Amino acid sequence: MAYKFKEEYNIEVTDGLQENYRNILEGIGEDISREGIEKTPERASKAMQFLTQGYKMDGETILKEAMFRESYDEMVVVKDIELYSMCEHHMLPFFGKAHIAYIPNGHIVGLSKLPRVVDVFARRLQVQERLTHDILECINKTMKPKGVAVVIEAVHMCMMMRGVQKQNSATTTSGFRGQFEKIETRNEFLKLISSNLK
Ligand SMILES: Nc1nc2c(ncn2[C@@H]2O[C@H](COP(=O)(O)OP(=O)(O)OP(=O)(O)O)[C@@H](O)[C@H]2O)c(=O)[nH]1
Ligand SMILES: [Zn+2]
Structure with missing residues (x-):
């Protein structure tokens, strides 16, 4: 069942992406300390990993199951x-x-x-x-x-x-x-x- 995306995120990937999302938010002029935005880098990082989970999946394996x-x-x-x-x-x-x-x-x-x-x-x-x-x-x-x-x-x-x-x-x-x-x-x-x- 390797193709099922578990809501488990690689800590290093999440940290790296978060840093970049912080830069993006600052780049567009957001205040990254305000309440609604504070956790956005982490949320966006997880969302992006979810949306690109296909890189870790293999279609052939799925069909052969x-x-x-x-x-x-x-x-x-x-x-x-x-x-x-x-x-x-x-x-x-x-x-x-x-x-x-x-x-x-x-x-x-x-x-x-x-x-x-x-x-x-x-x-x-x-x-x-x-x-x-x-x-x-x-x-x-x-x-x-x-x-x-x-x-x-x-x-x-x-x-x-x-x-x-x-x-x-x-x-x-x-x-x-x-x-x-x-x-x-x-x-x-x-x-x-x-x-x-x-
Ligand atoms: N063929 C194809 N083109 C796509 C797809 N998704 C987006 N595009 C196009 O990729 C092109 C990238 O063109 P560029 O001129 O480099 O980028 P841009 O200046 O942002 O272009 P505009 O979207 O026209 O403003 C655009 O024409 C998009 O419409 C897709 O799935 N297939
Ligand atoms: Zn496009």
């Missing part, structure tokens, strides 16, 4: 997996949904492991394209399915709160391997993820 031999060879789709990540350019959140499909090749995987793999790669500094690719390749390499597809739809705070300040634009990225490279299979997946069935 629940791969079961099974002859089912139709498409399996897990859609609307919520994700929270941070862009590597501004360290601001981007968030949205991931949709994953695979076609088994002798093995199925525990359904919860797919959202866990999303978190492994989302809980780091990312760009949406690489996040999509990381998830795709992890599933492809570990499960060797007949096909795998990943679509991510997300909004980026760095485009909303600052910069171009566009509130209504969303970004879609996708990746397809194996049988999903065929247009009919890809279309079936895209149709399934656009249905409202919950």
